[in-house]
Amino acid sequence: MEQRKIQVTLKDGSIKEIQRGTRVMALAESLSQGLAKAAVAAVVDGKQVDLSAQLEQDCSVQILTFDSEDGREIFRHTASHILAQAVKRLYPGAKLAIGPAIENGFYYDFDLDTAFSSDILGNIEAEMGRIVSEDLPVERFTMPREEAVRILMENEEPYKVELVRDLPEDAVISFYRQGEYMDMCTGPHLPSTGRVKAFKLLQVAGAYWRGSEKNKMLQRIYGTAFPKKAELEAHLEALEEAKKRDHIKLGRELELFMTSDVVGQGLPLLMPKGARVIQLLQRFVEDEEARRGYQLTKTPIMAKSDLYRLSGHWQHYKDKMFLVGAEPEDAETEDKGTQTANSAADPVMALRPMTCPFQFQIYNSRVHSYRDLPVRYSETSTLFRKEASGEMHGLIRVRQFTISEGHLIVTPEQLESEFKGVLDLIHYMMTSLGIQSDIWYRFSKWDPANKEKYIGTPETWEDVQGKMKDILDHLGIPYREADGEAAFYGPKLDIQFKNVHGKEDTIITVQIDFALAERLGMTYVDKDNEKKPPYVIHRTSIGCYERTLAMLIEKYAGAFPAWIAPVQVKILPISDRHLEYAKRVADSLSAEGFRTEMDDREEKIGRKIRDAQMEKVPYMLVTGDKEAGSGTVAVRSRKAGDMGVMNLEAFMQLLAGEVAQKSNSA
């Protein structure tokens, strides 16, 4: 006996009785017209479905709108289909690859000989506009895998065929059709193309098929889409605003760093103000690490290839190292074996890409008892890595950088507490920089399908990764897992941030390593008088200074907190006759260790203030007749403006307090 009514549980927990076979859209309309209008798709019993789906049994239903992440994704996925449809109309020969929604937008990859220029992008956008105004219904249909392959072959879509062939034999393949356009897709999708009211194509980029550089490079078109024009405009405006925080732009304007064609790619030059910030950070880090039981080392920036053969860098990292003392062709033909360098007379040297093998030599300089452990080495360490030429980006991705390097050599029993100590240190650093809520953790694991990338056995990898996971879970660190992101010698806990363009980068990394320690013959003598291999924790505390500086510039839009501002106070004398008093004020401040500049130009005070504001100096001290007469200063904060007149002493206390707190009140 067939029931004609079913019960649906709604998001708020209420239950509604409806006719069996009711479409989701009709349900939404029965709930509210507003909801129906905003609906993009639905989740039925945890599964995403189209609004046209029919409800056949008792179930839970949640209507998705653009306000949810899933809803936005579905909305923009339909936008990507509209893009592909437009491209197919204009370029029937274009082969379709994939076209997903991404954070803040979507893209679609095409294989086409014609390069998509910006003119062409405009034409495609116009065609998309037509597809939207045609308001084509988007319809789902399915077919068996076999038939899907046949149809896609007929349509000459080799990439789609490849995708289908990767699915199981018995898979039922779903397709979506809008007008003349058809695409293989799991969905769900918007009910019709007319819903995509506001969209924009943003850029063209190359992208390898299936993300592998061994494959053909396709053309990727990026775009974004919103239900309303105003939302699109707000988004585009936000992108423009973000560009103003770009550390490269601000770095130039604020004279923090520069690049020069004749120096080389990925080799930025830190100007006095930028170098000052880095110096402040370095002193801060070195002092804090000393307080936490680290011993500072200073090791060479290059070594014979022998050392790198021992460490495994020669076998796994050589193409990223700068070689010294070898002709390039020698380097090419150098065998990849583990034998040591053959000629002591003319050894091949390499600039170091990492510090570990150097500090390990120091550890190995004598026998260690378990009583010595943990040994904590730190170094402000300059490294060199020959990054691919297309990779360089300002201070974020460079070929020479200085890292707050450190290695902890520990017994197995000490591993967790030392790991925790490292995380404490990192947390302290992030909090001091004021970025603790801008970062997140990534647990970077190896890729078992790509064993030749790594040293050590699969068993060791699984073992170490298991230990690391236990520690992370035990310490309650919230992390996202990432396969294939490990270092060649061990898994990592990476601390990630996003730059102003939304691109994710690692700022700090903590690694547990068993393999490298063993390769380099590191041991300690345990209670039972047996030599045993220690664990090594590789870590940075504040990351690499260049990248950290880049992040800070973008975080604060160049207005550094007073404790790391290259100039903390700018003295602004009203006129020439106040120069002498201004100089005395400046000298007093400098004597107390404050970083001070004086604007002695023959300019009006308004101009001096404006320029100091543009330089983002935390405090300006206006000194004129009133102040010179009373031994005071008129304080202006870059943030709060005129703070009134106060004694120089009082101002120094204010600033000293702010520096000590590492706060950012100015």
Next chain:
RNA sequence: GCCGCUGUGGCUCAGGGGUAGAGCGAUUCACUCGUAAUGAAUAGGUCGAGGGUCCGAUUCCCUCCAGCGGCUCCA
């Protein structure tokens, strides 16, 4: 390394087959000034580098270098 775009005075940018222009900045002079731009004058560019086409190239073509946005890779 790969795809696309870009490279014009210190900076931001306009121009375009007949050897270059604006604003800001800089310099000099005048003004000696009270919380986000005083005025005037002056200087400053082998138009990223090399090659080619052309009577003639900064402009068109090629190669290289560098930058930007992606891909791949990564701190």
